[in-house]
Every structure is written in structure tokens, then in C-alpha cells.
Amino acid sequence: MRKNSIAGYAVGALLGLGLTGTVSAAECIAPANPGGGWDFTCRTIGKIMHDIGVVDKPVQVTNMAGGGGGLAFNHVVNERNEDADLIVAASSATATRLAQDAYGGLKADQVRFLGAIGADPGVIVVAKDSPYQSLTDLIDSVKADPGSVTFAGGSAVGGFDHLKVLMALGRAGFTDIRKVKYIGLDGGADALTQTIGGHTQAMTGDISEVVGFLKADDVRVLAVMTEERVPGFEHILTAREQGIDVVAVNWRGLYVPRGISEDDYRKWSDALATVAASSEWAAAMKANGLAPFTKVGPDFQDYVNKVVGEIEQLSRKIGVIE
């Protein structure tokens, strides 16, 4: 997070557009720099909303990097609580941070979750020349000698990439999580580079992060953490098929301010549902390695509440929160 922000933090140049007060068109806040998942969510969904005519004017994307999404969350809760023209990109990382109380005391119920319309499936990846052929190989090895495997991921310790590994190991009956070796790098590509270079044994991340390397035949995906195999990647077994009952996807969705009217909430959720059903979105998902995952409206709110609860419990267990 941190080094990425060194990056285009500056990109907040765009941010100011949102602060000038003359917001007539709808605005989508991506709480990170351009290039990441949140930015993709805003730009793609915003563009499709306009292309298929569910909004009149192009959706303006504002990048507001900071605090792992906390700055934007804070901004929405405290300054834009009744802004009906505002949508904000969210993902599993948002839920994770809320569960871990990483937004300065703000809670998930201070905004309304609108919906998710796609998900980046979690994967466990090893280098091409790795001795591990399947997820069970890898997990058996961790069970036999936890010191023999270091996992690399794009999030900090306690972040979603790390939790995925812990959940998978937990389902396989390995619960001594303090022994699991994990290092957090600056993004999935970096974690993958370390793994291909042989410095770490396995990488945990999202499927979109490994597509290029997979095509170049540099890596082997041991398992994808979805219920069904991912379209376009049918040769990759799910964790479930290998007897590890874990589903972990990085969903891509939106939230809106708490204080908007029921009508406005319905208007946005209808718009999002229309996007989800569009062929444009199907194409965008395919191009970016996203799997279908549509939950819109109150359903999604329930889902987020459930996930936040689960992560909170797990985080308490591993000591990320007290």
C-alpha cells in the first residue's frame, strides 16, 4: 500500500475535481491510485453505466488514496453523507479493514453497501519448477514442516492475501497459525516475482495478478478458491475439489453514503444490476480474469455483514486486533 502511494499519490490531482463543489454528474471515488482494483471498478462500471444509458452523464472518477481506503471512507461518512450522486469502489479489502477496525473507529454500518458484480478469485501459485504439484502437496508440506514454506502476498500481514492462506490451512486442520511464514510485498506482481525467483515458495493473490505469468508458463496455479472452476481457466482445480473447503474471492463492488434516500439507493442498485447483466460487463470481466459474482442490494449488505463478522473473528484469533 505504502510504496504504491509514493507512486501516484500525486494523482490526487484528479481528486480535487470532486472538491470543487460543482458536482452535477455522478461521481465514483476510487480510494486508491489509478491502476489498482478499486480504480478498475470505478472506471469500468462508470463507463458501462454511461454507455448503456443508466446514467445521463459520464461518471467522473476521483482517486482518493490514503489509509488503505480509510481516507475515502472517512470523507464519505463525515462530509458526503447525503450525497446521492456518489458511489465508492469497495472490495474484500474494504471489508477486511473494516473488520479489523483499520478505519479509525469507523464501522461498516456507517455506509450502505450497494452490491458486488464480479470477483477476482483467490489463487495459490507456485513457480513452474516447484516440487509442489497440488494444493494438498503444499499443505502437507506445511503440516510436516511449517518452516519449509514461505508464502508471499500483496497485502500486509493480516490482510486478505494472508487470511486466504490461513483459512485454507485452517480447513485442512492446521491451526498453529503463528508458524505459518508469510511476507507482505508491494502488490501481487512483486510477490509473484519473488516466488518465481525462488525466494519464497508460494504466492497467494488474485487470479488477475497471475494471468500474464500463467500464459508465459512461468507459474503453476495450485488451486483457485471459488465454488466452481473459473471460466477461461477450466484446467485449474478449485480448492474444494482438492478437499480443502475454502472459498475466498476478492469481490468488486460499491458502497454509497448512509444518508441517501431509499429511492436513491434503489436507483443505484437497479443501475448496478443492469450493468451486471450487460454484455459489456461480461466482456470486461473476461478480459480481467473476474468470475461472475452478483449480489446487489440488501442481499449484499447481509453478505458484507457476515464476511466482516468472520474476518473479525479470524483477525482476533491471529492477534491483528485485540
Next chain:
Amino acid sequence: MDILANLTQGFAVALTPTTLMLAVGGCFLGTVIGSLPGLGPSNGVAILIPLAFSLGLDATQALVLMTAVYYGAMYGGRISSILLNIPGDEPALMTTLDGYPMARQGRAADALVLSGVASFVGAFLATIGLMLMAPLLARVAYLFGPAEYFALYLLAFCTLGGLTSRNQAKAVFAAALGLAIAMIGLDNQTGIPRLTFGAIHLMDGVDFLVAIVGLFAVAEVFIFIEGHGRGSAIGTSLGRLTIPVRDIVASFGAMLRATAIGFVAGILPGAGASLGSFLAYMGEKAMARHDKETFGTGNPRGVAAPEAGNNAAAGGALVPMLTLGVPGSGTTAVLLALLLTLDITPGPLLFDERPEVVWGLIAALLISNFVLLIMNVPMVRLFVRILSVPPWLLLPGITMISFSGIYSLSGSGFDLILMIIFGILGYVLRKLDVPTVPIILGILLGNNMEDSLRRAMVISDGDWTYLFSSGIAVGLWLAAIAGFVAPLFLRSLLKRPEKAAD
């Protein structure tokens, strides 16, 4: 040969009147953005993303515009470093050390031309390197694990001792201060905030741009107001603009060495242009035999080396960005974002799958480079005029630009207040003869250094010998030790003649 055929194809794509105009416009805009304190290459590229879309540019044209701005900003950063002692962006930091003294001696134009040529040499050779061996070089990134990165950062800090020749305690203190500031924010290895005192603005740490602009630009305002401009380069009489052929020839070797160092630093993700220019400068100073003491007082090689180094690093940083999708620097992160928005996914297959994009980009880089070289020499005349703008207009102007640039980072007053605090700090430190460059380096590299050490210790279960487990790591350690011990050793040798000179 293949490469030539590819390059011809690239030029065919990139060399149309429209794209040439975009290149010229982009170079100019980039130079201006780069030279403004608080606005760096990442701003430039980021500002242009929406512009590229509203102009309806196709992928190649957008890339040409972006790379022109990218390289333009890398060239431009040096201008305010040299003229005002304010780095336009972080890679231009080292250029203040000798560039500003040159300007104070009335050689601003010479320093600008020389650094322009050095920038060209660095960027041009780096582009050639990218062209010839990018897929091969990508493998270098695989060789660098946490142990190697740690040794690399250690090398950077160990050579700091050679930065100033006077009070070592002050140089070390400055580095420690930078490192101390770098620790603020979320701890990457545990996800727990450190030293933020509950402030959400500090969760992501202190942005180095805030520190640079505060320590240099704001401090400069205080210094100027205190002394009515005594000792400032503003108002220095300007000599005639000539091409400093002798300096260029004399520092050509320095440019080549700096290019090599910078390029390698650029290839390694996370190291980037700042480390490239720093190591290039320190390397050049370490190699100097008879004129070592003139570094820091306006040695032309001290201007040429960091500029060649940072521009070469900017080219080198494109290697991991294109072949691995790993941005090696702040700016390449924004370029990466642009590529993704254009539906181009960098990765190991980019060179095979989208040759037209890659070779179009390379052609664009070469074009931008020549445009910048040609544009920069006559533009020097314009730039040095900045020094003849009356101070009562120039200084408030710089202040307003700095504040606006920093404000645009996050749209909050918090960063501005922090910047003013850095400004006061910079003023006091400069009074006390504490160097400010190590502070910025500490902020820039501190987290990387800590993270790599901690990652290494996770991998090895706390076994310290892992840090010396590869040839690369051992080599870097040896260089680091040499960099730390050599200055101490040499100083005691040099001490007597120095005293005699007093």
C-alpha cells in the same frame, strides 16, 4: 536483424505528424511540470491520463504523449534544483548538491546545458538497453530477494558517510531522522499502525514530497526572507550562454558510469530513480582522485552524474514495468495504470503479444529524447531568466506553487501544515549545517530497507547468515563496507593537507 525491423515498425507507428506534435507538446509540458516544486513526473503523467481520453487518442498516441511527459519531467526536475536549490522532484535531489553552487557562481546556464546533455546520455543509453535486452534483464529482478535488497539499501546508507566531509554526527543524524519519519504509518509486516498517534492522515506515512518541498522550498523562503537574499542565486549576473564543451568532455566518463549504475538501480523494482542518482553521485565522488573536495561546491561532474543516473534509472524502471508488471518507481506505477486503462496488460508476454505497443513505446522514447535535447539547449536561455525575475515576485510564486502541488495530493490542509513544519526544520537544520539530503533518502528508502530485512528474517526463521547467502548479497555487503570504511580511512589520510589549506 529482428530488432531493427521491429524498431522500423515502431517508428512507422510513432513518426506521424500528429504523434510528433504530441511528443513536442508532451516534452514541453513535462519539463514545466518537472521543474515545479511539488509537482513531479507522477503528477504529469496522472494529469495527462484524462487528457489522453478527452483528446480521443489511440493507444500509440497516448503512449507517445505519456512517455514524452515522463521523460520531460525527468529532464525538468533539474531546473529548479540548479537555479533555486529546490529539487523539482525527488530524483533531482542530488543535482542540488553541485548544480546550485554552480548557479551561485554565475554558471547556471553551463550547469543547465551540461545536465541536459547528461540527461540525454543517460536516457538514450537506457532506452537502447531496454530495447536490446529487456526480456533478459527482467530476469535480474528474479535474482533479487529480500537479502539482496537489504544489502543494496545498506550500501546506499553506508555511502552517506562520504556525503559531507565535515561533522559526521550531523549527516548520520539526518539519515536517522529520515528513517525515523519513514517508520510512521502502517507496518507492512504486521498491518499495525506505528507512531501515528491515531491520526488517519499518518496511516500511509509521511509523503516524501511533503518533506522535500518543506525542507527545500519552504526553508528557502525562510532563508531568503531572513537574509534579504544574501547568498541566494537569485539575481546572480548571468554570463553569456555558451555550450560548456570542456565540462561536457571532461564529465563524459562520469555520465557513462552513472548511466550504468542508474540503469541497474532502475531495473530493480523498489529502488528506482532516486537510488540511481544517489549511487551515481556517490560513486563518482568516491572515484574522484584529486578533486574530491570540490564535490558539493560546484563540480561539473557532480551535476552530470546524478542527472545521467536518474534518467538512466527512469529508462531502466520500464524494464520490470513492461516485462513483469512491477512498477519500479512512482512514475512507472502511473504509466502502468495508463497501460491498463488502454487494455494493455504488461507481463512476461507483452513483448511477444503486443510488439506494436512495445516497439511503438521504444520509438516514442527515442523521439522524446531527441526532442528534449534539441528543445532544452535553447530553452536554457528561457530558464535562466527565472533568476532575473525580481525576488518579490519569484518567491511568493514558488510558495504558492508548492502549496498548491502538495494540496493536490490529498486535498487536505494537514499535509500543508506538515510541510510548513518541515520548512522550519529545514531552516534550522541548514543554519546548523545539518545536510538535508540524507533525510529525504531515509524517508524514501527506510521502509524498503526495514521490510527487506524483516522479510529475509521471516524466510530464514531469524537466521542472520541468510543475509549473506548469495554472491550478489555478499558483493553488495563488501561494497557497503568499503563505502563505510573507506571515507573514514581516507579522511584520516587527507586530514593533514586539508588542515594545511585552512
Next chain:
Amino acid sequence: MRGDRVFGLVVTLAALGYIVSAAQIRVGFLSDPVGSRTFPYMIGGVGLLCGLAMLLRPDPDPEWPGPPAVVRIAVTLVVLVAFAVTLRPVGFLLPAALASAILAWLIRPDLARAALAGVGLSLGLFAVLKYGLGLGLAPFGRVLTG
């Protein structure tokens, strides 16, 4: 001499404070072998040594500003802070004009020039930064536009 001694003392105390704050860093249940506190401790330790070194072996004193210069610097500081605080609520134009004018006057006490600097810089830079470079600046903030 005195400058360095005072500064050395400040650095020593700050380093001690830093070490104390580092000791407050929460250490999770899942910690790596090095841990969150090691680096801050080391940095604090190095800072402490440097502070002591400056205390014990101070450099000759720099030339400190006389009272008039201190006043000028203090006014500058107030102006900058005021600009920082008002930029968001009041917008760019008015604070920038005032701040530029005062800074210009401090550099050259001439009312006409100061006024010119204020108006010219505020309008000119706003146009360049906002429309030329696309920075997110508002001409008038919420306080003024309601």
C-alpha cells in the same frame, strides 16, 4: 557552540522520546523474528548517539538572525500557516492573493509591488495550475459560496 549544544540536547531528548514511543507500538500475536519495534529502537539509538556527539563536540555557531529578521520570519510563518488553513474552506484566490502580497512586501516593502504580486500571482497561478495543469483547486471555497 551554543547552537549545537542546544540542538544536541533537543536531538537527545527527541531520540529518547522516540524510543519511548516505539515501546508503545502494539505488537501483534503474529510477529516476525525482527518485529515492529526493532528498527525504531535502532533508529532512536543512533539518533541518541548523534545528539550526544553534537552536545560534546559542537561546531562553531552559525550566524543567527537578529531581532528584525526573527520578526520577519515569524510573520512569514504566520502567513504560511494561515494560507494552509484557509486554502480549503475559503478557496485559492483570496488566501493566495493575501499571502503573496504579504510575502512580497516582506521581501521588498513597497505597497504597489506587493499588491501587484498578490493580484497577479493569485489570478495568474490559478489559471495556470487549474486550467493548464488540472490541479484540483477551487477559486472560492464553501465558506464564500455557501
